[in-house]
Amino acid sequence: MGNHSGFTLIETLFSLMTASIVLTLCFTGMSLLHQIKPIEKPMTDKEIMFKQLQNELMLAKDISTDHEQLRYYKDEQWFTLSLDQNRLVKKDGYEIYLYDVDRLCFEVRDYIYLTVYQGEKADRRIIGVYYDSE
DSSP states (O other), X not given: OOOOOSOOHHHHHHHHHHXXXXXXXXXXXXXXXXXXXXXXXXXXXXXXXXXXXXXXXXXXXXXXXXXXXXXXXXXXXXXXXXXXXXXXXXXXTEEEEEESOOEEEEEESSEEEEEEEETTEEEEEEEEEOOOOO
16 A cells, blocks of 8 residues: 555545534624624713612602702602702712712703702703692
8 A cells, every 4th residue: 555645535524514613603703793782881970870869859749949959758758959068968868979069950840950060060961850739
């Protein structure tokens, strides 16, 4: 028997099968990469505070404001949102929503608006819906 160079039929079929599996996995992986959502940036303290206030005021009643503080009735108790030592605070109790606040402005129309001033920046958002109880 002489020295035969080259591949046998079984080796060739095995290499074709391996190459087809690798190509199939590559194309499947590429299609899955297109379906992945981009990573969202984390919420800031201010965005978290606005969400918390929206949840807090969702079931509130008898809402009133003098532009610097907001007073509301919820769960058979009166609460006040106001500025205390550069912090947005919910009182009766003492829950701090946001630090480093220079000034607040509440407005009640059809919606409840809160404008937060921090240094040169002002951020105004809707934190609730106003229902007239009359």
